[in-house]
Amino acid sequence: MKNDISQTILFRYADHLKNINTASTEQEVLDILAARDAVQTLLAEQEGSEHFGTLLTEINKLDQQLRTQGELVAAKVDLPAIRTGRCPDDTAWWWYFEPAQKKSAWDRLDWLWNSIMAGALALTVSFMMQIFQALSVGGLSWGETFATIAQGGGLALVGSGALTDSGKNRVSQVLANLGIKGIYLAEALCAIALILLAIVYTGHTMLPNYFYKQGESFYEKSNLTGAALKFEQGIQINPDDARFNLSLGKVHESIGNLDASLVQYKIAAGAGDPWGLNNLGRVLLFWVDPNLLKRKLDLAESYLRMALQRAETLAADKGALSDQKQSDLVDLLYQTNRNLGWALLEQKKYKDAESYLRNAISWDKQITHDQIGGGMAYCLLSEAYRHTEQAVLADKNWKKCIKKARPETIFEYKWFMEKGNSADQIYTTSIVDGITEEEFKDFLTKKAQATQSNKKYISNTAPETKEEAQ
Known part of the structure; x- marks a missing residue:
């Protein structure tokens, strides 16, 4: 008898559920929910019976069908209002269906x-x-x-x-x-x-x-450690900006770390930057090839000629440049002429060196501020005149060198050590942190020896022409 009742209740639940569709009325939907209430009562009565497992299986299949129609049920029946009156238990999930959320245009x-x-x-x-x-x-x-x-x-x-x-x-x-x-x-x-x-x-x-x-700013204040840190940070955030490679290379060069500076300058030169070419050539004036055990002065000259060519190309159209870029261009023309003159001087091409160094001085005169590295062309030109036996011009330019020169790197300062004539009067604040106590003592010894030799040379040499005397 109980089994017949169970089948009747399940049949009614299944029959109502089978006929639900969008055309169903509110009453038809309520009949389904009421049928599910009867099923719940049946479950409570049949719990522990012999056929309880089979009953659960059948009910579960029907419940799955009902759940798929949950949004339709909620759309047809005002469930919140009915729940207020009936107060169904929380386990009566079929009374808690929610309508489909309306999708707005947003x-x-x-x-x-x-x-x-x-x-x-x-x-x-x-x-x-x-x-x-x-x-x-x-x-x-x-x-x-x-x-x-x-x-x-x-x-x-x-x-x-x-x-x-x-x-x-x-x-x-x-x-x-x-x-x-x-x-x-x-x-x-x-x-x-x-x-x-x-x-x-x-x-x-x-x-x-x-x-x-x-x-x-750190570099100008001789804080090379701080400068290197900031340039390295710049490379990390923008590795394609050659300014940082140039500046970091300059820091390494200023303290004599030529291998590290070459790495940075090569990156900038590879991007076609004229400053990169210039600085790369300048470093090669001092860098000794570990395999050949000598400097590559011809290679340095080649890089410097390329740098000068690009600088002169920019100068031909400098009217299109901003004031700051025009100022930078003048400095570039000074640097490339000076360094090329230096490369020729090191190769004993003194007459050619004089020409580029005079050009460098003419550009240097257009630079209004005391930039680091300025005034050095006078020193190099004095050396070129000395080798071509133009003592008066050599002495005249050396005096200007002492007054104006601001060495930028430790190798420029060492050049004064080797020449010895009044090197202690040159402005070297920018690189003093890079000089060891031993190097400074060596400088004092060489200066004393070379000064005596230089005085003897100048006193025994006279100008050959009126032009030279000027």
Whole structure:
């Protein structure tokens, strides 16, 4: 008898469920829910019976069908109103169906906002990694640490809000507190991601110039360690900016680390930068090939001629340059002429050297500030005149050398050590940190010896022409 009743209840549940569709009336849907109530009562009565397992299996199959129609049930029947009157138990899940969420026009574009957000987050992570790598060179200050944590926190907020349910709930709650509806979650996350990207990108764009200016300031103040740190940070964040390779190479060169400076100058020269070619040629004037055990002066000359050619090409169209770039170009023309003259002087091509060194002096006179490396052409021209036995001109230019020269590198200072004539009067603040006590003592000894020799040479030499006397 009980088995017949069970079958009747199940049959009625299945029959009502079979006929449900979008055309069903509210009453027909309520009949299904009432049939499910009867099934629940049946379950309670049959629990522990011989056929309870079979009964559970059949009911479970029918319940799965009902669950697939949950949104339709909620659309046909005002379930919240019925629950208020009946107060069904929480286990009566069929009375708690929710209607399908209506998709607004904004929701239809969620895929677009999510795609933009994903792209923005990817770019933000990329820029942040470069910024972190740059800031971590030499260790992070407290300010840099705070900035990094703040950016990472913003990234974590957007990422969790987009990828996890708990994150979405938190962001939705924040939006609700701000008076923004939850349907705008995707748009809000996209906006936050774009703002974060803008902040990080702005920092990524501005930091190279910041590092470069700081490095140049440190270099001018003879703080070579600080300068090298800033230039290395600049390379980390923008490895394609040849300015940092040039400046870092200059720091290494100024303390005599020629191998390290060659690496940096070659990178800049490879990019076609005339300063890179000039500085590479200048270093080769002193660098000794470990295999040949001699300098490659001809190679140095080649690089310097290329640098001068490019500088003169720029000078032909300097009207299109800004005032700052015109000033830099004048300095470049001075440097390339000076260094090429030096390369020729080292190869004992004295007449050719004189020509380029005089050109260098003419460009040097157009430089209004006391730049490091300035005035050196007078010293080199004096040496060229000495080798061509033009003593008066040699002495005249040497006096100007003492007054104007500002050696930039330790090798320029060592050149004065070797020449010896009044080297202690030359401005060398820019490189004094790179000179050891032993080198300074050696300089004093050589200076005393060479000064006596130079005085003897000048007193026994007279000018041959009126031009030379001028």
